Amino acid sequence: MANLSVSDPVVRVRGLHAGYRNNPVLTDVSFEVPRGVVLGIVGPNGAGKSTLLKAMLGLLPGTTGEVRFLDHPLSRVRARVAYMPQSLTLDPSFPVTVRDVVLMGTYAGLGWVKRPGKTERARAATALDTVKLTHLAERPIGELSGGQRQRVLLARALAGQPELLVMDEPFQGVDATSETTIVETLRELRAQGVTILMVHHDLMTVLDYCDWVALVNHGVARIGPAKETFTAKNLETVFGIPHLGAA
Numbered sequence: 001m002a003n004l005s006v007s008d009p010v011v012r013v014r015g016l017h018a019g020y021r022n023n024p025v026l027t028d029v030s031f032e033v034p035r036g037v038v039l040g041i042v043g044p045n046g047a048g049k050s051t052l053l054k055a056m057l058g059l060l061p062g063t064t065g066e067v068r069f070l071d072h073p074l075s076r077v078r079a080r081v082a083y084m085p086q087s088l089t090l091d092p093s094f095p096v097t098v099r100d101v102v103l104m105g106t107y108a109g110l111g112w113v114k115r116p117g118k119t120e121r122a123r124a125a126t127a128l129d130t131v132k133l134t135h136l137a138e139r140p141i142g143e144l145s146g147g148q149r150q151r152v153l154l155a156r157a158l159a160g161q162p163e164l165l166v167m168d169e170p171f172q173g174v175d176a177t178s179e180t181t182i183v184e185t186l187r188e189l190r191a192q193g194v195t196i197l198m199v200h201h202d203l204m205t206v207l208d209y210c211d212w213v214a215l216v217n218h219g220v221a222r223i224g225p226a227k228e229t230f231t232a233k234n235l236e237t238v239f240g241i242p243h244l245g246a247a
């Protein structure tokens with residue numbers, strides 16, 4: 001089991017148990033993530049990557065163990081943590097514009113009664129600009145391509161100005177232009193000190209996109225700097241597969 005202590009952890013998980021009825025997926029998971037890294041969560045289908053994210057975010061009933069974000073339980077720091085789900089599923093006729101969707105990302109910091117004002121609209125505009133979609137601001141969200149929708153989801157997460165961004169497969173089904181834009185945005189965020197946790201499937205780009213890696217196989221089997229962790233030896237030990245892309 002990986003149990004690496006880091007200085008200034010942004011995420012700290014201790015003794016996490018999570019899964020579904022009659023299907024315990026994660027058992028006694030403990031790890032820490034340092035501030036300002038892009039952490040790739042890597043593992044085969046069914047290894048428990050999405051389950052890990054959901055359990056950490058308190059979305060799975062029956063989860064036990066301790067999860068701290070930015071030194072607090074999530075309930076205390078919700079506005080500082082953004083979650084970007086795997087995809088935005090919606091009725092294509094849903095009458096909401098790209099700008100509206102991005103503006104939703106500012107709601108967590110607003111509280112129950114306040115409505116988004118000038119500041120929030122400016123943040124949403126900046127976020128949309130960052131993902132290079134300003135020209136589509138007034139489009140109904142249903143008219144966008146899959147890759148453009150992923151960028152809107154990212155802009156929505158950015159509009160809340162998070163310190164920690166949790167993403168479930170941000171490159172799933174996106175075109176090359178969108179992938180490049182998302183990667184550039186993640187690099188910019190990292191340069192600003194934002195920590196990024198992302199489930200990542202493409203083993204060929206792990207070393208390029210991530211500076212830390214967690215190898216997940218019904219637990220976090222290995223976690224650490226990418227070059228030391230994403231190695232052929234570890235891939236073989238944890239998953240039983242050697243991989244050419246790894247050193």
Ligand SMILES: Nc1ncnc2c1ncn2[C@@H]1O[C@H](COP(=O)(O)OP(=O)(O)OP(=O)(O)O)[C@@H](O)[C@H]1O
Pocket residue numbers: 020021023025043044045046047048049050051052
């Ligand atoms: N809602 C659910 N109810 C019951 N079992 C589930 C549910 N969701 C996932 N599982 C099971 O939990 C295990 C882990 O699934 P999970 O989706 O976390 O894996 P993953 O690593 O994210 O996979 P993928 O790469 O295919 O997205 C699998 O055996 C899966 O079948």
